[in-house]
Amino acid sequence: MANTQSMCTSFLGELMTATHNFGASPIRAATTADTFKAALYLASATLNASTTVYSTTGEVTGTNYTAGGVTVTNATAPTSTNSSTTAGVGYWTSSASLVYTTVTLSTAFDTVLIYNSTQSNKAVSVHTFGSQTITAGTFTLTMPSNTTTTALLRLATT
């Protein structure tokens, strides 16, 4: 047997459940999962890794679309898996598609922002896709498979 320097893979999954706290943190009102939401943004907006919080700036507007978007279904807890003795992945994917029903979004949009509405709308991730418009129709955004290589959110060590 030998020891191997590594970041513990369990830690990666636990980061997603706020198990560890190295600094000041918000006071959590409950031990249940936070509520996450998904808002759509115009192709002309500027969302990227620097985005820190949900904003209506650049968000789509239109018939039957509510500012802030839809609630993300979160029925599956984050998972962490070792890929070797020195590497692993913590990952999570929402458990249902995001569906915007019978909307009219006439201006092209190409981005969805996932954010934490429980924690002051703090941003989680920005995902882009080919530009779309919707006319009296439904926009469905289906999540990737919840695996170590394709999950919506992945924290990986190498």
Next chain:
Amino acid sequence: MIVTTTKGEMDDSLLEKKEGSVDNDNESTTWVEYWLDGELVHRSAHVTLKKMPVLAGAETASF
């Protein structure tokens, strides 16, 4: 089939249907449009995300 349109619910037999798809490394997308006398009255789209950005390269300190 009844389709929701900008003119209300209509039977699709009265409409011209157009469909399309895109498939690349990032997404698989399909869309359907219904047109009435040259006017777009319905468009829906279904985007399936394939692969997301990953935070990679985290490492522990060496002593």
